[in-house]
Amino acid sequence: MRIWLKQTMTAVGAISLLTLPTAAFAAPHVTLNGTPQVYDPEPYQKNGRTLVPMRAIFEALGATVEWDETTKTVTGVQGETKIVLQVGSTTATVNGQPVILNQAAEQTNDRVMVPVRLISEALGAEVQWDETTETVRIYSKDMKDRVLHLGISDSISSLDPALLSSYNDYTVAQQVHEGLVRLDRDGNLVPGVAKAWDVSYDGLRYTFHLRDNAKWSDGSPVTAQDFEQSWKRQLNPETASMWSFEFFAIEGAEKYDLSQGGKADDVEVHAKDDRTLEVQLAKPQAYFLRQVALPFFAPSKTTTEPLYNGPFKAERVQYDQGALLVKNEQYWDRDHVRLQQIDFEAVPDTESAGRAYESGWLDGYNPLPQGITPEMPGSVVQTPPLSTVHYLEFNEQKVSALQNVKIRRALTYALDNQEIAEAVFGLSASGANGFVPTGVSKGAPSSGKFRDTAGDALHQAANASQAKTLFQEGLKELGLTALPNVKLLINDTMEAKKTAALLIQAWHDKLGVDVEAEYLPFKLVLQKQTTKDFDITLSGWGADYDDPMTFLDMWVTGGSFNNAGYSNAKYDALVDQIHKEADDRKRTDEMVQAEKLLLDDMAVGPVYFRNSVLQYRPYIKGLAIRSLYPMYDLKDAYIEGKN
Structure with missing residues (x-):
């Protein structure tokens, strides 16, 4: 997958605590354990505090409430907690201890309005203020240690497995959908909806046996027919799924998707009965089961509303703001799901995310929030690899001097990849030490x-x-005393320009070569790369699936993304053998050989691998970090030691 060397950030409103300028405002929203509350009269804000009807808030949090009309006094009791407020007084008592209020309780149209934060926190609840949506979020005592608030870097476009298009989509979808298989915390394949599977001796036929207790969120069974219909929908040209190519290993899939005379009935995915799904591949594919673990291979089903078959279900989705997930009580493995809610908040502005994280409103965020450092006490920072590589392509067809392998090696060895990665990207990149990136x-x-x-x-x-030395030897072999003038084609983003400056400086200092940078927008760079109108260019590639071949088979002679024009018959034969190899150990050895040959020829010059940066509180346990598509899996996550 072609990678954009670009980061897009849009600003959103700042996030603060439950304090506002002294004035009256339009009615704020109030949610309790993620459920919107409806009050009569409506809540309002005064002197930086939100007031709500007294009886509604006390009773919602499990307390009894009494009103003394003579003294205008409210008394709320829950267990051993007793709260007393008097209308007009800025002093309340909690278990006999005085509490000074910014805003007193008041009587409006014969209804007593009380400050929501005082009541909620005195009764053991957690209160948060989201200024972006003007919402007071309350989590009761029994829920606050079972709810995660996670910031994501942009909006969600879809939770439909066929229409996912961003890392945020994949991450949220991972929590609400489940395919036939899934990965455990160590990256091992484990059963999902399928309790077991069989593979034919030739590696072409997979038979999946579904669980009897796999259900949709409405309680209806998840069937083999659901998978057949969902996979064929992915391939239907009218769906226009960007991930349909992931299914091309299946017999008949590619012809149907590309409208090459194939029909849905020709796609060899068939429900033999409600609990048996049979899949026939066009050729053996060692990583097929790992593909099936990806979010796009999960089934989808809609009745009057979308249904979910994963550990959680979407209670509310506001695509530009995030999604609220709740535990799916119909999930077959629900007894091992410990969280009750996950609140995904879209906060594209990293400065706002930093304030939200510091205030305790967010439990975690990706990427690293502005103003938050890895050394910040009470934080865990992880840098899982993103399974992407950025590399130099040498156009041997346009620049004859680049046909010399010593010249290409010199241009690559003159760089300090780790220094470049750290200088440009900090934690979010590491120097490349191969072509297949870390994490695959x-x-x-x-x-x-x-x-x-x-x-x-x-x-x-x-x-x-x-x-x-290699550079001088290469020039001598070519009968040259200097490298002809060459340009480095690269994106015009800030990160790309910093990268180009470091590359050019290294070549000047180590080889005495002066290279000119040609900065263009990504689309024009891609166009010039595709038409091979460049001398040297910095390209990027991200894994389409979790296997080294998504990187290695790019470089066969005539490959669609082989912009460098690399051609080596031995390499082509080795890649062909890997595609046919059934023995896992031999296949891995052959892929190691293929990468070694690619880099001996220095067909490309790897520069850096990209990482994700995830910061979260140490009380989040059981988080399964991923390197491909979903950033993490929360099925086994829980909260421990928060307070």
Whole structure:
């Protein structure tokens, strides 16, 4: 997947605590445990405090309430907690202890209005103020340690598995949908809706056996027919799913999706009965089960409203603001789901996110909020890899000098990849030591990361001292005394310009080469890359699926994204063998060999791998961090030690 070297940020209103300028405002919204509250009369704000009808708030939080008309006194009792307020008095008592109020209780149109924060917090509830939506959020004592408030960096576009289009979509969808298989916290494949599966000896036929107790959120059964219909809907050209290509390993899928004479009935996905799904592949694919674990392979079903079959269900979705998820009591493994609610809040502005995190309104955020440092006490920072690589492409067809492998190696070894990554991206990148990025699995059903097996395939540090010698030897072999004038084609974003400056400086300092940068918008860069109208360019590629071949098979002769024009018959044969290999261990060894050959030829020059940056409070436990598509899985998450 082509990666944009670009970050888009839009501003939203600041987030503060439950304090407002001294004035009367339009009625704020109030939610209790995520459910909107309706009051008569409506709440209002005064002197920076929100007031609500006394009886409604006391009774909603499980307290009894008494009104003394003579003394104009409100008394609320819950267990051993006793709250006393008098209309007009700025002093209340909680269990006999005085509490000074910014705003006294008052009587309006024969209704007594009380400050919501005092009552809620005195009764053990948690109160938060969201200025963006002008909402008071209250979480009762029994719920506050079972609710997560997580910030996401942008809006949600869809939760439909066929229409997901961003990391935020994937992350939220992961919590409400479940496919046939899923990954555990260590990245191992485990049963999902399918309790078991069989694979034919030739690796072409997969038979999935569904659980009897797998249900939709309305209590209806999840069936094999649901999967068949959902997968074929993904492939229907009218759906226009951007992920339909993920299904192309299935016999008949590609022809149907690309309108090449195929029909839905030709796609070899068939429900043999309610609990048995049979899938026939066009050719063996070692990583097929890992693909099936991705969010797009989950089933979808809509009656009067969307249904969900995952650990949580969407209670409310406001796409530009976020989504409120609640535990799905129909989920087959509900007894192991400990959270009751997840409140995803879209906060694109990192400065606002930083204030929200510091105030305690957000329990976690991705990316790192502005003003929040990894060293901040009471925080956990993780930098899971994003399974993306950014690399130099050398146009050998346009610049004859770049046909010399020593020249290409010199241009790559002259760089300090880790220094570039840290200088430009900080925690959100690391220097590349191969072409297949950190985080990508070995592709087999068993766990394990490819980079752990392949190790450092670039050996940049060891080869740095040879860069100048290799460069001079390459020029001599070409009969040149200097490299012809070349340009570096790159995006015009801030990060790209910083990267280009470091590349150009390194080439000047280490090789004595002066390279000119050509900055263009991404679409024009992509156009020039596709038409091979460049000398050297910085490109990016992200995993389409969790297997090294999503990176390695790009470089076969004539490949659609082989903009460098690389061609090596030995490499082509090796990639072909990998596609056919049924033995997992041999296949991994062959992929290691393919990457080594690619980098021996220095067909491309890897520069950096991108990381996600996730910051969250240490009381969040059981969080499963992912490297591909969903940023994390919250099925096993829980809160411990928050207060």
